[in-house]
Amino acid sequence: MKLYFHPMSGNSRRVLLVATHLDVPLERVLVDLPRGEQRGEAHLGRNPNGKVPVLDDDGFILWESRAIMAYLADKTPGQTLLPTDAQGRADVNRWLFWCAMHMAPAASIIVFENFVKPLTGGQTDAAEVARGEALFAQHAPLLDAHLASRTWVAQERLTLADFSLAAAFALAGPARLPLGGYANIQAWRERVQALDAWKRTEPSAPRG
Structure with a gap:
């Protein structure tokens, strides 16, 4: 492949x-x-x-x-990242779709303005940063509250939902994502970043 x-x-x-x-x-x-x-x-x-x-x-x-x-x-026999039962699969899909519709777009605006533009010679648009931060503040509290009593996002184990959301926050540091007030997200991110898969896919750039 x-x-x-x-x-x-x-x-x-x-x-x-x-x-x-x-x-x-x-x-x-x-x-x-x-x-x-x-x-x-x-x-x-x-x-x-x-x-x-x-x-x-x-x-x-x-x-x-x-x-x-x-x-x-x-395509991977015996995998546990995506449940095979209908309810478990729906639970993981719920967070995949939520990430795609809400959390990732909010983070992407900030990443583009604070990281991609400066990297490529562009100028940051303060109004766009403010828009991204407003969207971020709208959605991050939901995830933070959800993680208050959970180690992982769905199914009480590592799933596709964790990888999907963690990738949205991958450039949190250099892009200055406003994660400081979300202790549960921060703790969960540390758990993801301790995984071998995270370490082995780290790009050559400032860590978030």
Whole structure:
């Protein structure tokens, strides 16, 4: 299987976390985002959205990071990251969809303004940072309260939900994500960051 990715992409990171945890071998193919390779004809042929990651499994092309996460889990016998029973699976999916709709978009605005733009010579838009921080403040308390009595996000064990959300916070430090007031999220992040999969997928950049 080939994974078209970029190491600083949170969407790529969540797929790498799952593949690494499950020992799924992937041929990594770099898509040079700063140079705009994602908008080139070749990559648009793989993903018309012009984004990473994209999985190529012997001609089966799959984009959307959380769909790839689930696909890798489904192809791995004996895995425990994605339940096979209907209720357990729905519980994990609930958090995958919540992350995609709420938490990750809020974090992404701040990451783009405070980390990506300065890295690529752009100028931070204070109004956009404020918008991202407002969205972050709207959604982070829900996750923090949920984690108050839990070690992991779903099913009382490590699941795709943890990797999905942790990847959204991967650049928390350099992007200055406002996590300081959320002790339960911070403690949970420390647990995720202690995992071998996290350490083995760490990009060459300031840690969050």
